[in-house]
Amino acid sequence: MQLSDVVVGGIATTVPFWPLLAFVGLGLVTLVHRTPRERTVAGCVLWSLSLSLIGSLVTAVFMLSHHQDVLMVDVGPWFSTGSYTFELSFLVDRLSVTMMVLSSAISLLIGRFSVNYLHREAGFTRFFLLLALFATGMMLLVEAGSIDLLFVGWELVGLTSALLIGFFHERTTPVRAGLKAFTIYRLCDIGLLLAVVLLHHYAGSAEWVEALGEWAWPGPAVVMGVGPATVLGLCLVLAAMGKSAQLPFSSWLPRAMEGPTPSSALFYGALSVHAGLYLLLRAEPLLQRAPLASGVLVAVGLLTALHATLVWRVQTDVKSALAYAVLTQVGLMFAEVGMGWYRLALVHLVAHACLRCLQLLRAPSALREVQARHAASQGVKQPTVAVGHHVLPESLRQRFYRLALERFALDVLHEQWALRPLLWIGAWVDKAERVWVGVVSGWTPRSAESKPLESGHGAATEPSGGKSTGAV
């Protein structure tokens, strides 16, 4: 059967939209009518994921058999004004086709696994809705023909990730962990947004092909000044560091393991955590032109790997240990990208995603496996893997041990240097505002504090306990 470019382009375009269709349909039914049965939900989502896997496979086979390296699909403008147009376009090349197949295959497998894992869980429908939305976001991210469209997918992935971390919403810890991840995503997205606009500014277009040159991946360095390329590269590195939990921002990853195991495997074992890496691989012609950004990548990657391998050794639960193991490998991949070994990084990525996903899925039965292994070895002492640290002097070892136990106190650092000053400023200004409003209107809440505040508004009336309703 002969397939033309146009047909394959159409098939590749549909890949992100099948899960979206499932999400919108199921979501509307749930919101307006009632929650559908488990079987319906799982069936719809799995079918849509299968369709996108088939689409990815057809595209991949076509590209392989026709020895075609780049396939551009232009869907049309989304909106435009003046000289600016937001183009919907997809770019399928060696890099994105690899990621398409990987993402759709893993999403489908995890979806199938979750049908049993989450059976009769209260949030079954919610999980599958978010899974479909995530698949859409991830496919848009890897297939995007322009950095604008990539941002759309990037945000979808970030939001679904935060929501799935807080999946067990009755407890406070998962909810907080979700907020923490979302906060770091949001702050690092500033880098991506800056990069979006700067790419328009410097290269005149946000299309990957037009901005970076139409080459088979990995292409040669981009034609651009070193200065702009460095600025752009650093912005992208910041975005990737947030998404892939690199060093100053790595504290959210182990906390993110509060979510249900299949979603941990999907997001932090396989796909979401590698999205930052994908961004860097995609923008590889820029990085080649920006030695400073590449240097930063190597430094950040190696430091993260070192940090994670130290902390990994003292974790007491399997999912945290796996989270740090993920960080070690992703750190190494960052360093590989910084060194310019792009193909190696891609191979490393695919291999790591598959392996880690499997490990995380098996994490709930880890204890049983260890016991089985112990029973099988019948008391023979097992070879130990942690040998490196015996070389270190005793004092240094103790210091590292302490630091690792505290996970290098990254949480405290974030709190102290970023969150608390911001909230403090906000609270202080807010107080000043209240005083000002009090002065202007001649009425302060304090004078009415002794009386119940909400008496005028019906329902439950409880005294506010000496605390102003708005005070932080």
Next chain:
Amino acid sequence: MQASVLPLLSMMVLLPALGAAGLGRVLSPERARKVAVTVASLTLVLAVGALALVQASEGARAMASLGQVLRLGVNGMSVVAMLLTALLTLGLVAAGPRQMLDMATLRAVLLTESAALGFFCVQDLGLMLVFWVAMLLPAEVLISRRAKAEPEARAVRTFRIYLLAGSLPLLAAVVLLGLPGWQSGAAAPLGLSELLARGIPAPRQTAILALMMLAVAFRMAVVPFHSWLPVLLARGPFGVGMLMVSAHTGLYLLVRVAMPLLPEAWAAFSPLLEGVGLFCALYGAVLALAQMDLRRTVGFLLVSQSGLMLAGLAERNTESLAGALLQSVAAAVPLTGLMLVVRAIEVRTGTADMTRLGGLVRRAPRMAALYFLLGIASLGFPGTLSFVGEDLLLHGILGTHPLVALPLLLTTAINGITFLRSFQRTFLGAPAHGHASVLDTVEDLLPRERIAALALCVLAFLGGLFPGPLMRLREHEVSALAGPAAAEHAEAGAHGPAMASH
């Protein structure tokens, strides 16, 4: 076509006012609510009629006059503002909690709507001033009546000081604008088209623009002049404050009068305005993050959005103008929905304080879902109208000077965090300590509330997926305003696409 515009527009302006007057004859509150909903829906239908009229005359203006002074007209810009006002009023009246919508409040909401619609129709600056002040009066009367009864409502007196005082500069500006016309005895000294034809001498422009900006800053709640908004939303009567800020009369005055009439002064002021706008956006974002009261959070989010719009207008290129105008719709629709949900929570639990809420999703999953969707729709999430608006704003502002937009980016980031935090504290987790008994009796949204919130939500998402029609409605105004500046911008940007096409 020309003949039909006059009855349509005057009916649209008069209908809510007549409805408000008619409410006096209705005795039962239930009937009053029904009358108000009917009136608001009919007004919306008339506004849609005005839209059809503008579409039929292909984006050009439709205008009719009754004597020299009372001229009414619509163009793309004002028809969107009218539709938005009518839609939000309907939403507020139909889905507001019953105990907050007593007769007096309903009347105030309808009168405010009528004044706002009048403001958007008239073509004469003097009448615009009249409607500008008339928009404040219903709320003012209501508040001063309440303040006698309830001590806590006294805080809302800020409103009087801010907004009534804030209208005086506009009065002065109008007098300054009209003076030459009166002296020379022109037929319509304050007609907009006459003023445009006459032009304003450059030395005068600065003073006039400064006065006008002051009035607009009060109305848009731009930072040093914003304190009335959070207070009004938290403690004031239901709906009026939301309508007043969401109708975007300030923005309309800038786009319709200040920018075309005073171009030189605007160009001189724009760096200052952009700075103020960006500062306001960031300030609103940080304060919203620090709030514990959901109503005040929404209030500061509105302040932050006002700042973004002002910055977009100040930049004055095609993208930023289109972005600012789009953002005025994109923020108003979901934030009004959000406010409706917040008020629904308030009447069910007796508080809108996040520290006393929590875990509401168990009893009210639909409320949680709608709050979430409306929230992400107001904060620039991809696929929603505000994403398009913020994207355009970002390109417009960053395109000229890349580093200026850092506050803009921080604002969007912080607003996202604020929203998710408020969602989690209100709906997820365990109920606040000591409040579990109240929170466990919460009822989910009633059908009428659900339909209203869902409709606003659907509008925000549909608009985000297909923003083309909405943008085309105001394309004419955008290109006319960006005209002088866009020419050089196109010159500067010309090498970009050329290079890309190689």
